Amino acid sequence: MxxxxxxxxxxxxxxxxxxxxxxxxxxxxxxxxxxxxxxxxxxxxxxxxxxxxxxxxxxxxxxxxxxxxxxxxxxxxxxxxxxxxxxxxxxxxxxxxxxxxxxxxxxxxxxxxxxxxxxxxxxxxxxxxxxxxxxxxxxxxxxxxxxxxxxxxxxxxxxxxxxxxxxxxxxxxxxxxxxxxxxxxxxxxxxxxxxxxxxxxxxxxxxxxxxxxxxxxxxxQHSVPSLSGLHLTASQPIVVSELLQSWQEAGLIADNVIKGENDTFLIGSALQSDAFDLGRVKAAVATASDPVGGLEPEDPPKTLMAHETSLPQSKDTPNFDHHAFYTHLRNYHSQQKESEATFGKILIYGEVVTSTSTMLEKNPTWLAEVPNGLTATATTQLAGRGRGTNVWVSPPGSLMFSTVMRHSLALSTSAPVVFVQYLAALAIVAGIQTYDKGYARLPVRLKWPNDIYALDPTRPASENAYVKIGGILVNSSYAGGDYTLIVGVGLNVLNAAPTTSLAQLAAKAALPAPSLERLLASILANFEGLYLRFCRTGFDTVFEQSYYRSWLHSEQIVTLETQGGVKARIKGISTDWGLLVAEELGFGDRETGKRWELQSDSNSFDFFRGLVRRKI
CATH class of the missing domain: 3.40.50 (Rossmann fold)
Structure with missing residues (x-):
């Protein structure tokens, strides 16, 4: 307390x-x-x-x-x-x-x-x-x-x-x-x-x-690790050079420095170890305009190493295999019926970062020039974010990433932006189930609106004991006719604590533990495939059925705290604005005909207590 x-x-x-x-x-x-x-x-x-x-x-x-x-x-x-x-x-x-x-x-x-x-x-x-x-x-x-x-x-x-x-x-x-x-x-x-x-x-x-x-x-029992440098890579290294050129033309880069609203990034080249002229860097940082909410004096600049000719070697990023990631990404993209191979095409990786979502969201001038599908990932996050004000340290063994998306305002009616959080949830389930042979059997489910749950492998199946293993946070802003979305995902892949992990689920099913690089590639490829079809069809019956197959709430009887404690049965989510649909129950649990549609921003689902309550 x-x-x-x-x-x-x-x-x-x-x-x-x-x-x-x-x-x-x-x-x-x-x-x-x-x-x-x-x-x-x-x-x-x-x-x-x-x-x-x-x-x-x-x-x-x-x-x-x-x-x-x-x-x-x-x-x-x-x-x-x-x-x-x-x-x-x-x-x-x-x-x-x-x-x-x-x-x-x-x-x-x-x-x-x-x-x-x-x-x-x-x-x-x-x-x-x-x-x-x-x-x-x-x-x-x-x-x-x-x-x-x-x-x-x-x-x-x-x-x-x-x-x-x-x-x-x-x-x-x-x-x-x-x-x-x-x-x-x-x-x-x-x-x-x-x-x-x-x-x-x-x-x-x-x-x-x-x-x-x-x-x-x-x-x-050790102090919080220091922030590490960042690595900018792409499925084709020439794309990194083109991206840097576009940032240069947009006026983002001055003397190898990007001065964001919250962070300063020092652009380095993997081609040379003495990439920085420190005198010019200090001058650029000192003379750059100091925007509202700008860099605090004690916050060190972040190194962004640009890999323009080849991918990092294992000695550079010992906890993330870029070669394996891009190989799997190409394979999973090729399996999608609809794919532009954009999600994950450009990757920013850091061994230790504050938060992949915060790094993107709090530097809006830079974010405006970041291409669709760019993904930031890390081995350790010191300030991972959840709904509301939830913040936590995410240790090695977790899959943590944030993907940038542009969603056209013209799709507001046919494909409302609110459904992106549901697509991300579906992509995580699909990414796990299509990871490899046998993974479709893993008992992974969705809790409304944005949590990933799994059947606890340490308890008897008869108990139906589901525990949280991941979550999703979508932040959005609007400018120039498009929504800019940052879809943040955290998933416990290898750590037994604090609840369970995908590795434990796999072990119980006699399957090898998943690798973070391959799982990230699988989720991103599935996410893009689902999103492209969503833009074409909206959240149609196929999406509905797929979502309900994976979620925990079908026909669940709950108490609606926001409606004075009435008893209701969960019927699904509305296909227009993605609201949670509940119908009132009267005597003998008979439906009265009264129906509520509840927003995720105002309500939280306590699955185990059967309670939809106000989010505090």
Whole structure:
């Protein structure tokens, strides 16, 4: 449960929500409450008592910690500001963390901004409370300093475990701007102190998470990898030269630099290792116009290596075989009834990127000159994106890509742009099923509107236990008579965690694990074939039947939260605007004749609870 302000949590979760959280923990779940999430996990919260406009006093329903969390621990807090920030020195109760198989520091500095302390925590030892860390400095609002300095506590709750914090031991000082204008005097030195203790912070957080009972694997205990260079390739290398020429003519490239609204790209040539005249590059970056939302000073330019004569060798891109990808792409394109061999023809690959979708979307001037079908892919994403504000790290073993599409406004009636997300879902299923012989048997399904699910191979088939293995995000903009779409896809191909993967499904079917390069080629070829037919026929009966064969919801009975909790049966999606169609059920589950058509942007489908709810 993150930081912020816990009153918002109360408004949304009081009652049923908190009962479910508490039941989850008591039955063996884990709860990690950070700052506001720490206040929220206590029986009582007191915050800035007597301060007008800031005071919060009240009981809290979760009550994992049976006492009170009181704040501020240190003065100066201002909402949406760094004014009250400090590098709080913590003394760690190493004896409480000795059985977690990790080295634990005796002291560390942690980011603090508005958190509390846990009053008289030691008095609740007989109720399963342990103090994991205390504040070394004097706590502002404590009456008895010796007993009131608990900064982080562990609580045993039923079969589950809880850790509540006042500071933010999960937060890395490397994320802070030393020149933050709202920070206190000496803010830069506070940031430096946090960065200096970064390894201690990681060790402590690892110990805390293991204390909760979580599996912290050795390979995850390293800092976030640095961003890598990008490789621009094409099925025919001459296409790369032609593309660079078109960007030059459009005024995008100046002194081997593309200055986008969000990123700066340094164009390099694979023909020469000293492709950059660094003096000219620095000058170009310094003199380029600074657009709204432009490059932050601390963001390094991205290298875009253009391969104009040949594809990268394995030593250049050890985690992605370009030769295999383009070979499979040609083969799969040739199998399509309708194909222009455009999707995937041009590829941008990076071993480590922030987000393939963000890289394209946040640089609209460059995006306007990117050809239809260009695809960006990566081995690791540090800020993968989903619906709403969902963001996550996507590790190696996942297939992550974003494809640029141009969809004509003239097709708005016959082939509405909203159906592209459904075509992408169909393409993923088709790309898997036509990957190779035997793959058509893999139990992969679609959850409305944009998720990919698979039958969990570790559980009995009779349970019909489907788990998420992928998702789709389509972002669109409009200019010059065309929609520009960025279709982003994330698919777990090789990783058993956190749910399952295609490799596990294949193993259960006695099939070899799929390769990322070949699967990407298969999905792109199927996507283009489906899209070209869609432009010609619209979302016709053939598309409908194909979609319903793969989705999870046919005739499913659900509760419509947006309609006051009425009971309804899912009938399909409308063929005009792709809305979810549901018909009301009355007594004895008889249809009443009342029908709803629900938008995906406003609703989310909780498949396992049979609930169509408002998207928050």
């Amino acid at each position: 993150p930081g912020g302000a816990d009153m918002g949590y109360c408004r949304i979760l009081n009652g049923k929500g908190n009962r479910r959280i508490k039941q989850y923990v008591e039955m063996g779940g884990r709860y990690l409450g950070l700052c506001a999430g720490g206040y929220y996990g206590c029986a009582k919260c007191e915050f800035e008592v007597g301060v007008k406009g800031m005071e919060v006093i009240g009981e809290r329903e979760l009550a994992f910690f049976p006492g009170m969390c009181k704040g501020l621990a240190f003065p100066g807090f201002v909402y949406h500001s760094e004014a009250g920030m400090r590098a709080a020195e913590l003394k760690v109760a190493t004896k409480q963390l000795t059985d977690v198989e990790a080295a634990v520091p005796e002291r560390l500095k942690a980011y603090y901004n508005g958190g509390g302390f846990f009053v008289d925590a030691m008095k609740y030892a007989d109720k399963g409370v342990e103090i994991l860390a205390t504040y070394e400095d004097q706590v502002a609002t404590a009456d008895e300093q010796k007993s009131n300095k608990a900064a982080i506590v562990y609580c045993k709750v039923g079969e589950g475990s809880v850790i509540l914090t006042g500071p933010h031991p999960e937060f890395s000082g490397t994320n802070l701007n030393r020149d933050e204008p709202t920070g206190p005097q000496g803010y830069d030195k506070l940031v430096d102190a946090l960065v200096e203790d970064e390894q201690y912070r990681i060790l402590f957080m690892t110990a805390c998470l293991r204390k909760l009972g979580l599996d912290i694997r050795a390979e995850t």
